Amino acid sequence: MEKNESVHKPSLAYRLKKAVVGTALIAFGATFEKVSKKDEVIIEELKDWEEGLVLSLGVLPFGPAISMKKKDGYVKYLGRGYKEDPSLKILFKNVDSAFLAFTGQMGNHTAFAQHRALVHGSLIDGIKANRVMGLVQTYLLPGIVLNKIFKRPPKYTFKQLLLKGYLYLTFPITFSMNMWK
Amino acid sequence: MLPEYYEFLCPVKILSGLKALSNLTFEMELLGVKKALIVTDKGVSDAGLIKTVKKAFGGSKCEIGAIYDKTPPDSGTDIVNEVAKLFLDKKCDCFIAVGGGSSIDTAKCANMIVVEGTNDLMKFQGVERLTKPLKPFVVIPTTAGTGSEVTSAAVIYDRKNKTKLAFASGLLFPDIAILDPKMTVTMPPKITAATGMDALTHAVEAYYCLQKNPVSDAYAIAAIRLVFDSLLDSTLKPKDEKKRLAMLNASLLAGIAFSNSLVGVVHGIAHATGGVARVPHGIANSILLPFGMENNYDKAGDLIAELAPFMGATTTGSKLDQAKSAVAAVRELANELKAASGLPTKLSEAGVKKDQLEEIAKTAINDGSCTMNPEDITYEVALDIIKQAF
Missing domain, CATH: 3.40.50.1970 (Rossmann fold)
Incomplete structure (x- = not known):
């Protein structure tokens, strides 16, 4: 995480949103690691990612962030903050924008369309990452939310539905194992 | 809205x-x-x-x-x-x-x-x-x-x-x-036609893609009117400085529009077609524009319909009818330019080979423009558009 040099004390609402976004980011990173080994569409997409690519998702200027790395064909969740000098960063300009995206109120494409998020690094890698992030979101968010924020509602195979159920059931364990990383 | x-x-x-x-x-x-x-x-x-x-x-x-x-x-x-x-x-x-x-x-x-x-x-x-x-x-x-x-x-x-x-x-x-x-008066007719259609594509996609806003809309519409008024004339009469100036303005206005609202699947596939088959960007855009507009009928048909009057197209009937007449106007302009300058209207005429279509589709979905397209652009959707345009 970047050093916090903010001048004004943040409001309670800001701090609450920041906490929610921080929690959602950890859930996202941990879920990404799991589904990257099990979902065939994601596995196929990841073949197109450069091995060793480090991706960070974060909030500007001093908000929460997480980092992930493609390792041995899968995604490894590295933990909170900008780790291993990420070559690709997807950054939200402020906590409000990140809150909208991470609470299922806004799709990734809308966040980019409204200049709420930006890419530092290769734009092609950013597009690939954005597409896979959308696939990961289908495991995290309920169908009713996905239908609202996606251009087209996702279609699940039976195997994907089972995986989503399994991830929901084991979520508390997955989250607690990753929250201090 | x-x-x-x-x-x-x-x-x-x-x-x-x-x-x-x-x-x-x-x-x-x-x-x-x-x-x-x-x-x-x-x-x-x-x-x-x-x-x-x-x-x-x-x-x-x-x-x-x-x-x-x-x-x-x-x-x-x-x-x-x-x-x-x-x-x-x-x-x-x-x-x-x-x-x-x-x-x-x-x-x-x-x-x-x-x-x-x-x-x-x-x-x-x-x-x-x-x-x-x-x-x-x-x-x-x-x-x-x-x-x-x-x-x-x-x-x-x-x-x-x-x-x-x-x-x-x-x-x-x-x-x-x-x-x-x-x-610009020394520009050959085919390049005049292709670059002019590039400007039209910028303006049309800027008008219906996800980052559109009321300010970019105004620039896009002004550009579309100028293109339909001046592109064919400046292709047929290269020394006509007034028409050349109109097209320079159309290009600039469309540039301002798309710089702020970005573009969609037409550009995504055109960039890929340039990369894979070396088709000049304006030519690829010109060929793909009507197909890209048709792809967005479901999500942005009403917006495409709003462009019909600025293209001299029919403004009666349902919104879908008007959107179709806007696409027909784009096709008509492309056909007139083909007759005037030899501008291709199919990817096969522009040198694209059938065995390149899948690679173009694969490359296109990694282009940022596709993210801003109203309709979701998967590999299958991109390939379908490319096959239609082939």
Whole structure:
């Protein structure tokens, strides 16, 4: 995480949103690691990612962030903050924008369309990452939310539905194992 | 309908007119500069257009420090570094790009190197990564299509890593765009038609893609009206300076529109078609535009219908009928341009081979433009559009 040099004390609402976004980011990173080994569409997409690519998702200027790395064909969740000098960063300009995206109120494409998020690094890698992030979101968010924020509602195979159920059931364990990383 | 939130930026001063170039040195003095590096290409130079620019310096305190006229169509980091070195060696204080997208992007990137004091452009890839204002920068377009004179982006080929580097920043806008029809009258009919259709594609996609806003809409509509009024005439009568000026304005207006609202699947596939099959960007856009519009009937049919009156198309019937008539108007214009200049209307006529279609689709879905398309663009959807256009 970047050093916090903010001048004004943040409001309670800001701090609450920041906490929610921080929690959602950890859930996202941990879920990404799991589904990257099990979902065939994601596995196929990841073949197109450069091995060793480090991706960070974060909030500007001093908000929460997480980092992930493609390792041995899968995604490894590295933990909170900008780790291993990420070559690709997807950054939200402020906590409000990140809150909208991470609470299922806004799709990734809308966040980019409204200049709420930006890419530092290769734009092609950013597009690939954005597409896979959308696939990961289908495991995290309920169908009713996905239908609202996606251009087209996702279609699940039976195997994907089972995986989503399994991830929901084991979520508390997955989250607690990753929250201090 | 207003988007929940939008941003709009175009800080470029525009000089447009039959003798707009005469104001070049006056504007340089206003910017506080007097020694320019001209970045251009051999085609522009051979057409005598640099002589025209040189004449504009006559009787002023400003001078040309150097002319770089070796910019290739797909300029790379090696060229950019060469241009930046020339700028520093000749102690120039501003850039003047004379040409199309490649010369303009080369000047933008060389400017970045000079100001940021590095020759490693890799670390500036992405959005809003520049930290310092660039050197004064004037653009004199010699084609009417790219709109690069009013955009905040640049793309350059990294020869070392064999990849394209893309940059977007509010600091990349030129200071001044000079639209003088003298600079486009030598353009051959087929290039006039292709670049004009490129401008039309910018405007049409800007009007219905996800980042649209009421300000970009106004620019897009103004551009569409000018294209339908002047493109065929400027293709048929290349020396008609008024029509040439109208098309320069259409290109600029469309450039402002799409720089702020971005574009969609037509551009996504056109970029890929250029990369895989070397089809010029304007030609690819021209071929793909009607198919891209049709692909968006479901999500943006009402918006496409709103364009019909500005294209001289039928405005009766349902929204879908009107959207279809807008697409028919685009097809009719493309067919008229084909008859006038030989502009292809199918990818097969532009040299694309059947065995390249899948690679084009695979490349297209990694293009940022597809993200801003109203309809979801998967590999299958992209391939379907490409097959229709083949």
